[in-house]
Every structure is written in structure tokens, then in C-alpha cells.
Amino acid sequence: MPAHLSVRHTVALLVLLVACSDRSSPGPTGEKTTRVLLTDDPFPFDRVERVDLYVVSVSGSLTADTSATGSFVTMATPNRAIDLLALRNGVTDELGALELPEGIITAVRLTIDTDLSSITLKDGTVLTGSSTPGIAWQSSAGRPVLNALIHEQIDVPDTGGTVVIDFDVGKAFITPQEVDPASTDDGFIFSPVLRAADGTKTGSISGGVRSGGSPVEDASLRLYLGNPASAENTWSVLGTAHSDAAGGFEFSFVTRSAYWAQFPAQASNSYIVAVDPPSGLPAERVLVPNVTVTAAHETALGTIDLP
Numbered sequence: 001m002p003a004h005l006s007v008r009h010t011v012a013l014l015v016l017l018v019a020c021s022d023r024s025s026p027g028p029t030g031e032k033t034t035r036v037l038l039t040d041d042p043f044p045f046d047r048v049e050r051v052d053l054y055v056v057s058v059s060g061s062l063t064a065d066t067s068a069t070g071s072f073v074t075m076a077t078p079n080r081a082i083d084l085l086a087l088r089n090g091v092t093d094e095l096g097a098l099e100l101p102e103g104i105i106t107a108v109r110l111t112i113d114t115d116l117s118s119i120t121l122k123d124g125t126v127l128t129g130s131s132t133p134g135i136a137w138q139s140s141a142g143r144p145v146l147n148a149l150i151h152e153q154i155d156v157p158d159t160g161g162t163v164v165i166d167f168d169v170g171k172a173f174i175t176p177q178e179v180d181p182a183s184t185d186d187g188f189i190f191s192p193v194l195r196a197a198d199g200t201k202t203g204s205i206s207g208g209v210r211s212g213g214s215p216v217e218d219a220s221l222r223l224y225l226g227n228p229a230s231a232e233n234t235w236s237v238l239g240t241a242h243s244d245a246a247g248g249f250e251f252s253f254v255t256r257s258a259y260w261a262q263f264p265a266q267a268s269n270s271y272i273v274a275v276d277p278p279s280g281l282p283a284e285r286v287l288v289p290n291v292t293v294t295a296a297h298e299t300a301l302g303t304i305d306l307p
Contacts, residue, residue, distance in 0.1 A: 162199025
């Protein structure tokens with residue numbers, strides 16, 4: 001039987017926060033819908049107010065040979081700018097619907113329009129591909145097709161499913177100083193980082209950050225995969241997050257640990273959460289090792305105190 005594919009994109013518009021509060025592993029809800037979701041990861045909030053990425057379309061392939069003509073089908077055509085910084089804690093927004101045959105999605109692509117995308121700083125300055133300072137889109141200038149990394153197969157069952165597109169803002173827009181420490185450029189360089197996951201096979205990690213008994217806002221968090229006994233430079237960065245005004249944070253749509261355990265070289269690895277205080281706060285970094293994730297469940301880390 002065919003499955004409907006509805007595309008959901010994490011545009012955290014306030015009017016959709018309740019209807020789209022998919023915080024861990026949203027699955028089918030009565031209708032045979034396979035939802036495609038986009039969620040974001042954090043960014044340097046001390047400078048930036050908005051990151052508006054214009055999303056033209058989302059497409060996917062259900063064939064093993066993605067190079068074949070007609071192997072990709074358009075799953076959604078939002079054709080609008082989406083403030084990625086407004087998207088966090090698993091909030092999602094549905095973009096469209098499409099009937100797909102039952103099967104496995106082997107590839108997911110996102111088409112954007114860089115000419116209609118921008119970054120707005122907190123002082124009101126708008127950065128674009130033609131402004132100074134601005135955004136160096138590099139080879140992605142124009143209407144690039146961005147391929148999502150898929151860690152685990154995405155099912156399209158008869159009952160419908162969920163496709164999550166996780167756009168990591170914290171890694172996709174970098175400062176020129178990361179490339180050249182001597183640079184005085186106040187703009188950003190675009191290096192797209194996005195993944196696609198089966199939302200029915202993901203979980204979430206949540207908690208709170210405090211220091212001296214008070215909540216910490218804008219603490220920078222990273223989710224790693226690695227062996228806690230090994231050096232930190234051997235860990236893989238899976239995502240980023242930041243704490244809100246109440247100190248709360250969430251890593252949403254995390255691929256469950258069981259997936260990684262199938263690889264012998266990574267069998268001893270686990271999720272590790274690193275918490276760094278915001279600039280100006282005299283506190284130290286904290287690592288939370290041996291974090292596990294279960295599909296359709298939220299792993300609550302409780303309160304993390306920064307010494």
C-alpha cells in the first residue's frame with residue numbers, strides 16, 4: 001500500500017510549537033504519513049539573531065542506484081526562508097505531503113537558494129552573499145543540492161514513517177578565523193552539514209545546566225561519540241546544542257546507540273555530552289560520559305553543575 005510522505009521542517013514558529021512538539025521520536029499518528037523533519041543545532045548566539053536559510057525543495061530516493069534517471073522524487077517544495085536559530089528542542093513544522101510506495105529511502109537531498117538566504121546579527125546588520133562582511137557560500141552559491149548523511153536506513157512502512165533532516169547550524173556556518181586565525185573578516189563561511197534519519201528510530205537527550213545554584217543560559221553543548229577512556233580528539237562530533245534561559249537543553253532526533261554497536265571498531269564507544277560555559281562565566285567544562293539513547297525515549301541527564 002502506498003505511504004503518504006509529509007515533509008516537516010523545524011521552523012519554530014510560535015503558532016506551531018504545540019502542534020509540532022515532536023521532542024523525541026515522532027511516529028505515525030493514525031494516518032499513513034511519512035514525515036520529513038528538519039531540526040537545527042546551535043550557533044554563536046552572542047553575535048547572531050537569525051540564520052534564514054531559503055529551502056527550495058526536499059527530495060529522496062527509494063532506489064539503490066541514485067544515479068539512475070528519475071531515482072529521486074520531490075517530497076516537499078516549501079520555497080521559503082526558515083530561521084534555523086528559532087528551531088531547537090525538537091520543534092517541527094510540516095511542509096507538505098506526498099504518496100510514496102513502501103520501501104527504504106536510500107538518499108535525501110535538500111535544495112536551497114543562497115541568494116535568498118541571510119544571517120542577521122544582533123545589531124541589525126544583515127549578511128548575504130554580496131554584503132561586506134557577508135557569507136562566503138563557496139561552491140554552494142546559487143541553488144545547490146545538498147546531500148544528507150544517512151547513518152541508518154530510513155523505512156517507509158505501510159503505516160507511514162518520519163524522516164528527520166537535521167541541519168547543524170553550529171557546524172555549517174563557521175567564522176573565517178577558524179580557517180585563518182589572523183583574519184579580521186566578521187562574516188561567515190558556509191560548509192553544509194546535514195543528516196537525515198528515521199524519526200521512529202531516534203531518541204533524545206535532555207537536561208539542565210546550572211552554576212552556583214543559578215541556571216546558565218547559552219552554555220555550549222556538544223554531543224560526541226567515542227570511548228571515554230580515549231583522547232577527546234578521537235571522538236566524533238555528532239551535534240551541538242545550547243541551553244535556554246532556564247538552563248534547559250535537548251539533543252533531539254539522536255540515532256540510537258545500538259546502531260553504532262554493530263561496528264567492531266566502535267563497539268566500546270558511547271555518547272558523551274560536553275558542556276562549556278558561555279563566555280564571561282567563570283566556570284569549568286563538564287563531560288558526561290556513557291550516555292545511552294533508546295529509540296522513542298528521552299534520556300534525562302538531570303542537572304549538570306558547572307564548577
